[in-house]
Amino acid sequence: MMLDDAATGRLLWQVTTRWRAAVDRAVAPLGLTHAQYTLLGSLYGLSQSGTRPSQRELADFAGLEPIYVSKLIRALESAGMVVRDQHPADPRALRLTLTDKGLAVIKEAVTVVHALQDELTAPIGGSAGPRNRELVRTLQALLDPSDRNEPMTETPVLTGQDISEAHGAVRKLHEQILHDTGTTSNQHITLKVIAVRGPWASRTALRDHLCDQPQLGLDDAAADRLLNELEQRELINGGDPVTLTAQGEDLHTRLTTAVQGTAAQLYDGLTPDDLAVAHRVLTTVMERADRLRQDV
Structure with a gap:
């Protein structure tokens, strides 16, 4: 032929x-x-x-x-x-x-x-x-x-750079969504923590929980500043227990709707098998990173 x-x-x-x-x-x-x-x-x-x-x-x-x-x-x-x-x-x-x-x-x-x-x-x-x-x-x-001159591999290899770039791209996307409301990523996460896991018996308990979240990178002083910012914006109340104000609940609902809309597009076309494999890989990487960090 x-x-x-x-x-x-x-x-x-x-x-x-x-x-x-x-x-x-x-x-x-x-x-x-x-x-x-x-x-x-x-x-x-x-x-x-x-x-x-x-x-x-x-x-x-x-x-x-x-x-x-x-x-x-x-x-x-x-x-x-x-x-x-x-x-x-x-x-x-x-x-x-x-x-x-x-x-x-x-x-x-x-x-x-x-x-x-x-x-x-x-x-x-x-x-x-x-x-x-x-x-x-x-x-x-x-x-x-x-x-053009790079040989194609049948199965691309996942690297740390891939994970870092994907995390950075999604974070930038979320930050762009938050920008118009004057809300930072850490403020949004805090509103979500209060809405989903609250009310919090005390501000101290909430601050300690936020400091235990490695993705936020907060110490006690930074967590206090974060809560002060939300209180000054009248998104959370100033006393115990800590809850969202009506304005805070409205902002949390609007941001959740916007973020979920982009998430649906991000995962569109990915099969359950693809997502299951990605979940297992990322969970394993996260667990190993935590163990290595403790040994350093």
């Missing part, structure tokens, strides 16, 4: 063309094209983390040419799905926001396209199957020139 040197490019082009046509047909009843769906979905993803991107930022995120994005945004704006306003940090840039109509349309479109993706990937075991995950890694390697 003669080797077709052009098979890779030809097959990629054929799959891409058919895939795009299928998505075009699926989202047409919602008033979208494949390109508009891609852009609207990217804007939706960014907006869920509290970001209001400029057209340039959205183009970079979606992997599309800025001129093409400008054309698509004008069409989406005319359809009442997106609004543009002046960017506060750059008078030359326009900031993008989904309208209520745009939000409703993209949510429905995501459901439609995800179902279509499951159908299209059925021959290789579906979207969550190992063959599709391997296909995704292969396509990512083709898209990233820096990986």
